[in-house]
Amino acid sequence: MEILYLLVPLAAVLAMVIAAGFLWAIATGQFDDLEGPAHQILMDDDRVDPDQDGS
Amino acid sequence: MGSAATAGLTTSECFQCGHPVPPDTSYAVEIDGRLRPVCCQGCATVARATTAAGRQAVYPTSSSRGPEALHELKVFDRPDVQRSFVHHSDERTSEVSLLLEGVTCAGCVSLIEHHLARLPGVDKVEVNYSTRRARIRWDALQTRLSEILTAVRGLGYDAHPYDQRSRQESLERERKQLLRRLGVAGVFGMQVMTLAVALYAGAWSGIESEFKDFFQRMSLLLTAPVLFYSAQPFFRAAWAAASKRTIVMDAPISLGIALAFGASVWATFSGHGHVYYDSVVMFVFFLLGARYLELSARRRVAGATDIVAYAAPQTAIRLNPDDPARTGAAIAAIELRVGDLVLIRPGDVVPADGDVVEGRSTVNESILTGETLPQLRQVGDHVLEASVNSESPLIVRVTGTGSDTVRSEIQRLLDRAEVEKPRIAQLADQIAGWFLGAVLILAAGTALVWWYYDPERWLPTTVALLVVACPCALSLATPTAIASSVSMLLGKGALMTRGHVLETLNRVTHFVFDKTGTLTTGHLRLVEARPLDSNRSVEDCLALAASLERHSEHPVARAIVEAAGDRPLPAATRITNRPGAGLTGVIEGELIVIGTPNHLQACTGLEFAEGMELDDMTSVVLANEKEPICVFRFADEPREDAADVLQYLRAQSRSLVLLTGDRQTASRRLASQLGIEDVHAGLTPQQKLQHIRALQAKGAVVAMIGDGINDAPVLGGAQVSIAVAGATALAAISADTVLLNPNLRTIAVMVETARRTLNVIRQSMVWAAGYNLIAIPAAALGYVPPWLAALGMSASSLIVVANAYRLRRSPAAAGA
Numbered sequence: 001m002e003i004l005y006l007l008v009p010l011a012a013v014l015a016m017v018i019a020a021g022f023l024w025a026i027a028t029g030q031f032d033d034l035e036g037p038a039h040q041i042l043m044d045d046d047r048v049d050p051d052q053d054g055s
Numbered sequence: 056m057g058s059a060a061t062a063g064l065t066t067s068e069c070f071q072c073g074h075p076v077p078p079d080t081s082y083a084v085e086i087d088g089r090l091r092p093v094c095c096q097g098c099a100t101v102a103r104a105t106t107a108a109g110r111q112a113v114y115p116t117s118s119s120r121g122p123e124a125l126h127e128l129k130v131f132d133r134p135d136v137q138r139s140f141v142h143h144s145d146e147r148t149s150e151v152s153l154l155l156e157g158v159t160c161a162g163c164v165s166l167i168e169h170h171l172a173r174l175p176g177v178d179k180v181e182v183n184y185s186t187r188r189a190r191i192r193w194d195a196l197q198t199r200l201s202e203i204l205t206a207v208r209g210l211g212y213d214a215h216p217y218d219q220r221s222r223q224e225s226l227e228r229e230r231k232q233l234l235r236r237l238g239v240a241g242v243f244g245m246q247v248m249t250l251a252v253a254l255y256a257g258a259w260s261g262i263e264s265e266f267k268d269f270f271q272r273m274s275l276l277l278t279a280p281v282l283f284y285s286a287q288p289f290f291r292a293a294w295a296a297a298s299k300r301t302i303v304m305d306a307p308i309s310l311g312i313a314l315a316f317g318a319s320v321w322a323t324f325s326g327h328g329h330v331y332y333d334s335v336v337m338f339v340f341f342l343l344g345a346r347y348l349e350l351s352a353r354r355r356v357a358g359a360t361d362i363v364a365y366a367a368p369q370t371a372i373r374l375n376p377d378d379p380a381r382t383g384a385a386i387a388a389i390e391l392r393v394g395d396l397v398l399i400r401p402g403d404v405v406p407a408d409g410d411v412v413e414g415r416s417t418v419n420e421s422i423l424t425g426e427t428l429p430q431l432r433q434v435g436d437h438v439l440e441a442s443v444n445s446e447s448p449l450i451v452r453v454t455g456t457g458s459d460t461v462r463s464e465i466q467r468l469l470d471r472a473e474v475e476k477p478r479i480a481q482l483a484d485q486i487a488g489w490f491l492g493a494v495l496i497l498a499a500g501t502a503l504v505w506w507y508y509d510p511e512r513w514l515p516t517t518v519a520l521l522v523v524a525c526p527c528a529l530s531l532a533t534p535t536a537i538a539s540s541v542s543m544l545l546g547k548g549a550l551m552t553r554g555h556v557l558e559t560l561n562r563v564t565h566f567v568f569d570k571t572g573t574l575t576t577g578h579l580r581l582v583e584a585r586p587l588d589s590n591r592s593v594e595d596c597l598a599l600a601a602s603l604e605r606h607s608e609h610p611v612a613r614a615i616v617e618a619a620g621d622r623p624l625p626a627a628t629r630i631t632n633r634p635g636a637g638l639t640g641v642i643e644g645e646l647i648v649i650g651t652p653n654h655l656q657a658c659t660g661l662e663f664a665e666g667m668e669l670d671d672m673t674s675v676v677l678a679n680e681k682e683p684i685c686v687f688r689f690a691d692e693p694r695e696d697a698a699d700v701l702q703y704l705r706a707q708s709r710s711l712v713l714l715t716g717d718r719q720t721a722s723r724r725l726a727s728q729l730g731i732e733d734v735h736a737g738l739t740p741q742q743k744l745q746h747i748r749a750l751q752a753k754g755a756v757v758a759m760i761g762d763g764i765n766d767a768p769v770l771g772g773a774q775v776s777i778a779v780a781g782a783t784a785l786a787a788i789s790a791d792t793v794l795l796n797p798n799l800r801t802i803a804v805m806v807e808t809a810r811r812t813l814n815v816i817r818q819s820m821v822w823a824a825g826y827n828l829i830a831i832p833a834a835a836l837g838y839v840p841p842w843l844a845a846l847g848m849s850a851s852s853l854i855v856v857a858n859a860y861r862l863r864r865s866p867a868a869a870g871a
Contacts, residue, residue, distance in 0.1 A: 031231075043165040
């Protein structure tokens with residue numbers, strides 16, 4: 001069971017990575033608006049590709 | 056010079072979007088009693104929807120649209136104005152946060168996002184549905200901020216630059232901070248729990264000591280961030296309170312956590328004894344979770360009161376005091392100083408408190424007072440910041456700016472609501488203080504007893520006791536319930552400025568209503584047109600009247616024009632409009648006058664009173680040079696939901712009273728229409744107050760529903776006061792509650808919600824108290840291991856919060 005001496009610290013490192021990812025998500029505002037995306041998928045998006053000349 | 060607005064039927068601009076109306080179309084939408092042309096079916100639909108939602112206040116009056124509006128917004132392009140809310144990361148990238156007004160649904164947000172994204176140079180438009188904030192990133196060289204703001208206005212909404220230092224922003228920071236702590240506690244906690252499973256399994260069926268040590272040390276490592284980072288708020292709060300010699304809830308929590316962790320560290324390094332890392336982590340995580348939910352509830356409430364702050368005007372036209380030609384420049388309103396002279400055009404928002412030095416006009420103060428009928432202002436009168444000038448230009452000398460204005464005072468009073476706690480919460484706090492003291496003593500006692508009888512178990516028992524005895528559920532019950540209810544009611548347009556409203560509403564025995572503007576809409580309707588000469592017909596008189604009144608914005612004018620309908624009107628020339636008095640003009644060669652008797656006398660020398668008060672604005676007389684022709688009388692329509700609301704209140708066995716300063720006949724008529732038996736008319740505000748006091752002397756609990764500053768002392772005298780106001784209105788100083796939408800049904804919803812809130816609070820408290828009562832003895836006697844204590848306490852808190860969250864849905868019983 002010596003493998004545990006590798007796996008458990010690895011899991012701890014993974015936890016730190018996840019925590020870092022979570023903190024990044026908060027910093028970039030992923031959790032700011034939890035209602036909006038639910039509505040947005042229902043909106044028609046007629047937006048023209050910005051490379052083309054739309055009007 | 057008449058009002059800046061002209062008859063809608065002759066312009067060729069679409070009222071909704073501003074584009075020219077194609078010549079062969081005839082789309083029109085009725086808004087506020089006037090037919091407005093629109094260019095297409097799309098604009099017609101949006102305009103109808105806007106009006107149906109009661110949002111027509113977002114349509115600026117004619118003089119503030121078009122090139123003039125753009126000019127006024129140009130102030131926002133100035134670097135010194137932009138400094139406080141625009142962030143320039145480099146020359147081609149700028150970012151601004153805007154607070155959107157008039158957004159009522161996801162469709163509005165989508166519309167704004169798409170429309171703005173099409174502007175050249177706009178890189179990113181993000182609108183937050185929850186907080187109605189828009190974040191825009193754009194290239195300032197391609198598009199100016201004023202153009203962006205104009206684009207939003209063109210859609211029928213309004214956008215206000217957003218100051219980062221506002222309270223909403225600080226709540227946002229607090230929320231993010233809490234979320235970070237919660238996240239860290241969750242992630243590391245999961246690891247610790249995994250290891251704890253291994254340790255428990257090992258305790259059950261055997262584990263090699265080297266692995267036990269290894270797991271314990273790893274748990275220590277993983278718990279450390281949770282303790283030192285996530286749990287910080289508890290320790291800080293407990294320490295802060297302790298230095299002030301008070302005990303708060305955070306005290307036993309901190310003590311419990313510290314004790315558990317300390318004991319675990321000892322056990323890890325000494326090799327024997329249990330570790331409690333899992334309890335620590337679980338405890339911290341669930342507690343933070345409950346607090347986060349509570350903060351979320353509070354955050355929604357704070358956002359709305361900030362919107363009210365942005366009723367403030369952004370720009371002003373400052374005049375050069377030495378220049379007799381009265382020229383001036385547009386500046387940011389924040390630059391105004393006391394003593395400055397400003398020009399306020401018709402349709403403009405008054406930029407600061409001040410005294411009128413030139414001009415005569417009517418202003419709409421419904422934003423501050425809820426009074427929907429315009430108020431006359433002439434030389435020497437005082438005008439308030441954020442009121443809207445209706446009819447004629449005014450020149451005003453500034454007497455108060457910034458935080459010295461009435462509007463600022465109102466904002467401060469709104470902020471006080473956050474601080475005041477309802478009585479039941481204050482009671483809970485007091486009890487909690489004693490309770491915690493008792494708990495700490497009990498914990499010390501338990502520790503000693505167990506140390507004596509079975510030293511192995513003194514620690515887990517004490518920790519369990521501290522954790523279990525924590526009245527977290529008790530102190531979460533009330534704030535979360537109230538925050539949920541307040542937030543839900545805010546969505547319905549009821550802004551509560553004091554903490555006790557919901558609680559007191561339950562005990563109200565008498566609902567006292569004001570008449571004008573409260574039970575009635577404040578919109579006048581023509582009820583009688585009486586020709587004084589048998590040769591004239593009503594139609595003739597109406598036609599003459601309407602051809603003059605077409606040029607005024609006054610409610611009387613609107614009522615006449617509405618009554619005249621579509622019929623062709625004779626042309627009127629040489630029109631003069633005296634605000635607050637009447638109009639004159641020449642029709643088919645004859646001088647025609649319409650207005651109050653005073654106005655009539657001033658213009659023609661004719662005297663005519665016949666039962667009318669001299670300055671009464673609800674009857675006007677039409678006359679030519681020689682004789683009076685016709686008398687018009689107007690009445691105020693009752694609000695359509697008034698009858699339903701009163702019915703609901705009667706069904707709840709509450710007494711209804713009508714107190715009004717208006718005349719007997721009109722009041723009694725309205726009262727019988729709506730089913731109110733107790734009517735008192737012709738009262739002064741003092742008399743109204745006396746009446747309320749008399750009721751209270753007999754033990755009644757009175758709720759007063761009125762319209763703001765006019766009834767200030769009366770509203771202050773009632774135990775609960777509700778001010779009814781228009782679309783983006785703020786009431787004045789003395790009301791506990793402001794109805795932001797003129798929807799009386801909200802009162803019924805409030806009463807129902809108050810009842811449900813009290814029920815939920817009681818349920819939660821019974822549960823929390825019961826749980827504590829059972830769990831404390833159990834823990835003291837050693838039946839509760841720490842992990843169970845943590846679990847039980849967390850579950851208890853979460854149950855209470857979940858119960859409070861039920862209040863977020865609107866009650867069905869009140870027909871909401």
